[in-house]
Amino acid sequence: MVKDSPKPPKPSNPSVSIWAAQCGKCFKWRMISTQEEFEEIRSKFIEEPFFCNKKPNVSCEDPADIEYDSSRTWVIDKPNTPKTPNGFKKNMTLRRDYSKMDIYYVTPSGKRVRSSTELGTFLQQNPEFSDLSVSDFSFTSPKVMDDTIPSSAVLANSNKKAATSNTK
Incomplete structure (x- = not known):
């Protein structure tokens, strides 16, 4: 193989x-x-x-x-979301269908963590970060503002939903 x-x-x-x-x-x-x-x-x-x-x-x-305005897609974060701890990098990527943003963190060693569970495991396995907890991070996706999503994306999404509901 x-x-x-x-x-x-x-x-x-x-x-x-x-x-x-x-x-x-x-x-x-x-x-x-x-x-x-x-x-x-x-x-x-x-x-x-x-x-x-x-x-x-x-x-x-x-x-x-x-x-x-709708010249760009806007996403709005919740207030009082914790700032990213030193050495880590927070990345947010908008899904192609504009449904939400995916959140992940890059650790100081370059490892990507995509969930609280993965992050908790990483923190447990790396005692040098014992001063951090999962609550120091947020995987909450900012809200994608519907009125700023391009009409071409809205049309594509409604066609997908219509096709899905017609096949049920």
């Missing part, structure tokens, strides 16, 4: 191209420079809401950095 050689991992294709936070006062969207900065804001959003003036030289009087 011949075994196939292991497939090289697919290159990471992050689905998130722009990080943004909405001002709690004027409700304008402000672009956030990095995923790390975004996660910091999101991790304490309830206790410390985001306001325009938290960005240098920006106020509510300035135009929005980005408009919520």
